[in-house]
Amino acid sequence: MFSTLNRRRRPATGAAVLLLMLLTAGGAQAAAPVTPAATAATASAATAAPMQVQARELLKELVDTNTTHAFGSTAAVAALAKRFRAAGFAAEDVVELAPPDHPTKGNLVVRLRGSGTGRPILYLGHLDVVEARREDWSFDPFRLTERDGWLYGRGVIDMKGQDAAMAAALMALKREGFRPARDLIVAFTADEEAGGDANGVEWLFATHRPLVEASLVINPDGGEAGMKSGRRLYVGMQTSEKAVLTFELETTDKGGHSSRPTADNPIYRLAIALTHLAQLRFPVHLTATTRLYFERRAALEHGQLQADMHALAAGTADAAAIDRLSAVVETNILMRTTCTTTQIEGGHAQNALPQRVRATVQCRVLPGETPQSVESTLRNALSDPRIALRVIVPATPSPESPPAPRLLAALESVVSGIWPGVIVLPQMSAGATDSVFTRPLGLPSYGIDGMFDDLDDGRAHGRDERIGVAAFADEVEFTYRLMHRLAATPSL
Numbered sequence: 001m002f003s004t005l006n007r008r009r010r011p012a013t014g015a016a017v018l019l020l021m022l023l024t025a026g027g028a029q030a031a032a033p034v035t036p037a038a039t040a041a042t043a044s045a046a047t048a049a050p051m052q053v054q055a056r057e058l059l060k061e062l063v064d065t066n067t068t069h070a071f072g073s074t075a076a077v078a079a080l081a082k083r084f085r086a087a088g089f090a091a092e093d094v095v096e097l098a099p100p101d102h103p104t105k106g107n108l109v110v111r112l113r114g115s116g117t118g119r120p121i122l123y124l125g126h127l128d129v130v131e132a133r134r135e136d137w138s139f140d141p142f143r144l145t146e147r148d149g150w151l152y153g154r155g156v157i158d159m160k161g162q163d164a165a166m167a168a169a170l171m172a173l174k175r176e177g178f179r180p181a182r183d184l185i186v187a188f189t190a191d192e193e194a195g196g197d198a199n200g201v202e203w204l205f206a207t208h209r210p211l212v213e214a215s216l217v218i219n220p221d222g223g224e225a226g227m228k229s230g231r232r233l234y235v236g237m238q239t240s241e242k243a244v245l246t247f248e249l250e251t252t253d254k255g256g257h258s259s260r261p262t263a264d265n266p267i268y269r270l271a272i273a274l275t276h277l278a279q280l281r282f283p284v285h286l287t288a289t290t291r292l293y294f295e296r297r298a299a300l301e302h303g304q305l306q307a308d309m310h311a312l313a314a315g316t317a318d319a320a321a322i323d324r325l326s327a328v329v330e331t332n333i334l335m336r337t338t339c340t341t342t343q344i345e346g347g348h349a350q351n352a353l354p355q356r357v358r359a360t361v362q363c364r365v366l367p368g369e370t371p372q373s374v375e376s377t378l379r380n381a382l383s384d385p386r387i388a389l390r391v392i393v394p395a396t397p398s399p400e401s402p403p404a405p406r407l408l409a410a411l412e413s414v415v416s417g418i419w420p421g422v423i424v425l426p427q428m429s430a431g432a433t434d435s436v437f438t439r440p441l442g443l444p445s446y447g448i449d450g451m452f453d454d455l456d457d458g459r460a461h462g463r464d465e466r467i468g469v470a471a472f473a474d475e476v477e478f479t480y481r482l483m484h485r486l487a488a489t490p491s492l
């Protein structure tokens, strides 16, 4: 399975250069420039070609290794570790480790040693993928397949493509003899998707913290590079995530025969309360990140929407503007905490008055708001003391990492060097990533990724997951340049 290519630095061969040209020119998104422009930090031709070749080999090896929950990540860890050792990393800098009670949930921590001027940077990449069934797909999901300018396979965008890019970039930096100002650590981890019993990031920080200790975390899983109809729009810098908080509502009655109905039917009682909840809108609350987001996002919009976003960011939005922005799911969820009913059950027989009725309400809480304040807002909205409210999934509070101006500037310079005109957009996501484990530890964590994916054709976790051949090559180059840039700077 292992290639003998690129074990040591050497000039690019003609074949490698040709392959690079094919890799960077053959994509389906030919509308915008896809060939990275040359800058001081650019991989030279001698290293760029081997890096791209190696990235494709790594992607193939990772996709071809089934890392769904049932299989685990240990086999992928062993394959990657072998490659890092072959690339010249010292044995003590390539650490394979798994929880003793979950030997298939392996993790790999690789370190490129710096001068120690600054504190380490940690990159995170989960190796596990969501299940995929052969009969649902056009191709075998566990074989990397190239077709018409696309690479198909489970995990190519979430997130084996990013894993391959990080590994290839780190090996390229090693090959060049790059000595960063701070250690560059990449942790390839288990069990992000299944939300599982052996989450690698949680486990590494709980049991092997010195190995992964850093002052800055980059987690491409939380990043987003958005394009529409072949036009690249933005590269996100995710600073924060909403927290999940789930309640159960319950109300009871003594019941009785359905031929003798009473006014106290608890199904009606709960239905009325849920109707109030349907009308509940939490107050608008912008964070440092969402304010910047709306300010910059406005540049991509036109007309009324653009004006509304500008007004919101400036704090001058009137009620009509708030109403318009609240009517669109994508903007509404960035403006406020949300709670919605997701399950309901009640009653026990066709001919009996119900005795017990329950509903599940799931909230997504903005950073900076407390579970207690959400609960009291809910109680007020339900406005019925006979309805009991209890937390069934408590929120894991995860503070916002500040949208630090120097990091933003570094990212902007890398982005504009590859994709002129593409803006950087600070983001808060409504879903959760492994950064939920690092932010509460006080580690500023940012979701950054340069793999452009069509916003109207999201295939992560879905069938026929794919990435453009050129988009993948760009991601490799982007990852290389950003790693180089961040690791060369002692602090950001």
Ligand SMILES: [Zn+2]
Residues within 6 Å of the ligand: 126, 158, 159, 192, 221
């Ligand atoms: Zn992911």
